[in-house]
Amino acid sequence: MKRCKGCNGYSVDDKMVKIANKYKGVKGGIMGALHEVQDEYGYISEINQKYLSDKLGVPLSEIYGIITFYSRFSLMPKGKYNIQACMGTACYVKGAEAVIKAFKDNLNIDVGQVTEDGLFSLESVRCIGACGLAPAIVINEDVYGKVTPDMVPNIIDTYRKKEATK
Amino acid sequence: MKKTVQDIENIRTQTKLSMKNIRIMVCAGTGCTSSKSQKIINNISKILKEKNAEGISVEKTGCFGFCAKGPIVVIDPMEIFYEQVKPEDANEIVEATLNNKVVERLMAKENDKFVERWHELNFYNKQKRIALKNCGYINPENIDEYIAVDGYKALEKVLLEYSQDDVVKIISDSGLRGRGGAGFPTGKKWLFAKQVEGNIKYVCCNADEGDPGAFMDRSILEGDPHSVLEAMAIAGYTIGAKQGYIYIRAEYPIAVHRLKIAIKQAKDYGLLGKNILGTGFDFDIELRLGAGAFVCGEETALMNSIEGKRGEPNPRPPYPAVKGLFAKPTLLNNVETYANVPKIILNGSKWYSSIGTETSKGTKVFALGGNINNVGLVEVPMGVTLREIVEDIGGGIPGGRKFKAAQIGGPSGGCIPDSLIDTKIDYESLASINSMMGSGGLIVMDDSKCMVNLAKFFLEFTVDESCGKCPPCRIGTKRMLEILTRITEGNGKEGDVELLEELASSIKKASLCGLGQTAPNPILSTIRYFRDEYEAHIKYKKCPAGECKKLMNVHIDPEKCKQCGICKKTCPVNAISGEVRQGPFKINPEICIKCGACIEKCPFKAISK
Ligand SMILES: Cc1cc2nc3c(=O)[nH]c(=O)nc-3n(C[C@H](O)[C@H](O)[C@H](O)COP(=O)(O)O)c2cc1C
Numbered sequence: 001m002k003r004c005k006g007c008n009g010y011s012v013d014d015k016m017v018k019i020a021n022k023y024k025g026v027k028g029g030i031m032g033a034l035h036e037v038q039d040e041y042g043y044i045s046e047i048n049q050k051y052l053s054d055k056l057g058v059p060l061s062e063i064y065g066i067i068t069f070y071s072r073f074s075l076m077p078k079g080k081y082n083i084q085a086c087m088g089t090a091c092y093v094k095g096a097e098a099v100i101k102a103f104k105d106n107l108n109i110d111v112g113q114v115t116e117d118g119l120f121s122l123e124s125v126r127c128i129g130a131c132g133l134a135p136a137i138v139i140n141e142d143v144y145g146k147v148t149p150d151m152v153p154n155i156i157d158t159y160r161k162k163e164a165t166k
Numbered sequence: 167m168k169k170t171v172q173d174i175e176n177i178r179t180q181t182k183l184s185m186k187n188i189r190i191m192v193c194a195g196t197g198c199t200s201s202k203s204q205k206i207i208n209n210i211s212k213i214l215k216e217k218n219a220e221g222i223s224v225e226k227t228g229c230f231g232f233c234a235k236g237p238i239v240v241i242d243p244m245e246i247f248y249e250q251v252k253p254e255d256a257n258e259i260v261e262a263t264l265n266n267k268v269v270e271r272l273m274a275k276e277n278d279k280f281v282e283r284w285h286e287l288n289f290y291n292k293q294k295r296i297a298l299k300n301c302g303y304i305n306p307e308n309i310d311e312y313i314a315v316d317g318y319k320a321l322e323k324v325l326l327e328y329s330q331d332d333v334v335k336i337i338s339d340s341g342l343r344g345r346g347g348a349g350f351p352t353g354k355k356w357l358f359a360k361q362v363e364g365n366i367k368y369v370c371c372n373a374d375e376g377d378p379g380a381f382m383d384r385s386i387l388e389g390d391p392h393s394v395l396e397a398m399a400i401a402g403y404t405i406g407a408k409q410g411y412i413y414i415r416a417e418y419p420i421a422v423h424r425l426k427i428a429i430k431q432a433k434d435y436g437l438l439g440k441n442i443l444g445t446g447f448d449f450d451i452e453l454r455l456g457a458g459a460f461v462c463g464e465e466t467a468l469m470n471s472i473e474g475k476r477g478e479p480n481p482r483p484p485y486p487a488v489k490g491l492f493a494k495p496t497l498l499n500n501v502e503t504y505a506n507v508p509k510i511i512l513n514g515s516k517w518y519s520s521i522g523t524e525t526s527k528g529t530k531v532f533a534l535g536g537n538i539n540n541v542g543l544v545e546v547p548m549g550v551t552l553r554e555i556v557e558d559i560g561g562g563i564p565g566g567r568k569f570k571a572a573q574i575g576g577p578s579g580g581c582i583p584d585s586l587i588d589t590k591i592d593y594e595s596l597a598s599i600n601s602m603m604g605s606g607g608l609i610v611m612d613d614s615k616c617m618v619n620l621a622k623f624f625l626e627f628t629v630d631e632s633c634g635k636c637p638p639c640r641i642g643t644k645r646m647l648e649i650l651t652r653i654t655e656g657n658g659k660e661g662d663v664e665l666l667e668e669l670a671s672s673i674k675k676a677s678l679c680g681l682g683q684t685a686p687n688p689i690l691s692t693i694r695y696f697r698d699e700y701e702a703h704i705k706y707k708k709c710p711a712g713e714c715k716k717l718m719n720v721h722i723d724p725e726k727c728k729q730c731g732i733c734k735k736t737c738p739v740n741a742i743s744g745e746v747r748q749g750p751f752k753i754n755p756e757i758c759i760k761c762g763a764c765i766e767k768c769p770f771k772a773i774s775k
């Protein structure tokens with residue numbers, strides 16, 4: 001645990017210290033640092049923003065500006081299983097809207113929201129480059145191709161079951 | 167270890183020999199990977215080990231382009247083509263290969279005959295692969311194989327034999343134009359960047375590929391990353407830069423991974439880094455990840471993002487050649503543009519300029535998608551017609567439907583209607599029909615697609631991606647989207663089309679960057695070619711293609727209804743009333759959500775929209 005001077009005694013973990021050290025002094029390093037924080041924690045917390053601001057010498061307001069500009073960075077945690085439904089042109093033409101709607105109805109959340117149990121979140125994303133399999137969705141690392149609305153309950157169930165057996 | 171020119175030549179000769187052995191090439195592009203091609207590789211490799219199969223290897227390779235039939239496996243050097251391979255097929259493939267046989271079950275059939283070699287497929291007939299030349303032939307994670315197919319020979323030639331001016335002349339004479347969208351002559355760009363005074367200059371590669379539905383650059387980087395590195399080093403030598411940056415989307419993990427491997431291997435061999443091939447030339451390349459903002463594909467926004475800022479564009483001039491990355495002179499080209507460079511250096515500008523049309527030389531890669539049979543990646547010589555791409559290469563429209571239009575150039579491009587399907591694909595011909603080449607997205611639409619809704623789809627994209635810096639783009643696109651939305655919902659007003667045209671023209675003129683300047687294109691081109699469809703929505707509250715839900719009316723034909731009640735059971739919102747065998751069923755339009763479930767389920771096809 002490392003204490004950051006002048007930040008009223010909050011602390012960050014060792015991984016954060018490592019990330020900050022790696023990008024200290026790198027030209028334009030803040031982008032790289034934010035990518036790593038996002039990958040590590042699934043979002044970029046206020047404390048971690050403050051810490052990066054201190055360490056890399058970038059004003060907090062600027063960091064906040066960067067995070068909110070790029071859609072890959074988020075200020076809030078995502079669900080354990082993050083469902084990314086592709087809304088690229090190829091997927092759109094092959095019926096991605098209906099697939100998203102099926103997820104919304106089934107999970108009872110809107111795009112950009114997390115289910116109450118924190119298990120699922122739903123995002124609509126730009127082309128994921130699997131246009132050959134349109135419409136495509138990605139759940140964490142798994143890619144599903146040629147998805148139809150009636151496949152959706154089954155897909156969600158696989159993850160629910162996975163959780164139940166844990 | 168660092169290599170000399172002689173070392174590299176030795177590696178080339180040796181690897182060429184070993185590549186003559188039987189090699190089972192498995193596509194490891196994003197498409198095929200998501201349909202389990204890694205598992206195929208693992209299985210084959212395990213079986214090869216068990217059987218102690220000498221002289222046969224399994225390799226991952228780049229995209230063959232025929233994504234519709236993936237995962238694809240090719241047996242080299244015979245080029246036997248297997249499609250839709252499953253991990254369970256591994257054993258059969260190895261067995262057949264060991265016994266000099268083929269697995270007919272997995273081979274493609276055309277006109278009732280098996281296709282023996284992959285180049286003989288109709289799909290490849292009208293294609294010419296230059297930028298994609300090595301995709302499918304080499305293992306992108308092995309620099310030796312790239313060297314074996316004459317990789318890094320162009321860099322060697324340039325460093326040892328050519329002056330900076332020689333290179334500029336070759337690239338200029340070849341007629342190569344930027345493949346990132348605008349089609350600016352590459353030789354001219356290199357000349358400007360070379361002429362500007364400056365001790366520190368940068369070479370950048372635009373791998374942000376933001377056009378949704380496009381994956382040309384991704385496939386090049388996944389299948390042949392070294393060709394881009396080699397070209398960037400050549401560019402560095404030509405303009406006098408020592409540092410290169412590749413700005414790539416974080417959404418392309420496989421491409422990022424392969425680039426990292428390639429950069430490391432090139433550094434180990436001394437093909438990047440200090441004193442390259444003992445010539446005293448230094449050049450290094452670093453990766454920078456994008457974070458999901460379309461506007462970062464615009465050159466000034468991209469450089470802001472590399473600098474660690476919000477990716478907002480700056481007004482030009484100053485152009486990047488004068489004041490670019492970190493305020494230094496910068497050369498920026500697209501991935502596909504770079505991929506052509508080593509081949510031009512090796513084969514000469516005459517060879518390249520002999521391909522294509524008068525003003526558009528060479529080839530262009532397109533990501534063919536949408537309502538088309540052969541979804542995939544195609545590379546065609548400039549000047550082929552859209553019809554050739556759709557019918558001969560793409561294999562036509564599935565489901566017995568009709569070609570309605572193709573959208574080329576994504577959200578900045580325009581649509582090409584059926585009546586212009588014989589238009590040649592080159593910069594000038596496309597501009598003359600108010601469309602544009604764009605970066606290579608080519609989406610085909612059949613007659614079930616509503617063009618007003620399509621324009622709305624692209625506008626939603628630009629509204630979402632507009633960075634907000636300049637008001638015409640930020641506010642103007644939003645207003646256009648509102649108008650389009652009300653048209654598709656049946657609330658369009660007389661004069662809306664004219665209003666859209668007026669807004670479009672001011673947004674085009676007043677926006678800061680290419681995003682806003684081109685955002686109205688999909689609207690203008692759909693109005694131009696499908697004005698009647700707009701009119702039908704506004705005047706008659708009808709969507710001729712039957713896609714706009716709010717304008718749809720689902721009804722049951724009382725003549726055809728056999729009163730079975732299946733539709734009533736299917737309806738998720740209880741909008742259907744009636745009793746079995748008590749007269750035809752009825753839909754209450756107030757409750758109906760137009761999901762279409764009953765249409766699908768009705769055994770007598772009595773329900774339609
Ligand atoms: C909104 C916007 C998005 C762009 N996206 C890309 C892109 O994804 N890839 C690309 O190479 N060029 C893109 N461009 C074009 C670049 O600004 C630039 O012209 C190009 O990368 C130059 O390389 P070239 O001359 O080799 O084509 C985009 C331009 C605009 C205005």
Ligand code: FES
Pocket residue numbers: 086087088089090091092126127128129130131132134135136378379380
């Ligand atoms: S449009 Fe969905 S993967 Fe490309």
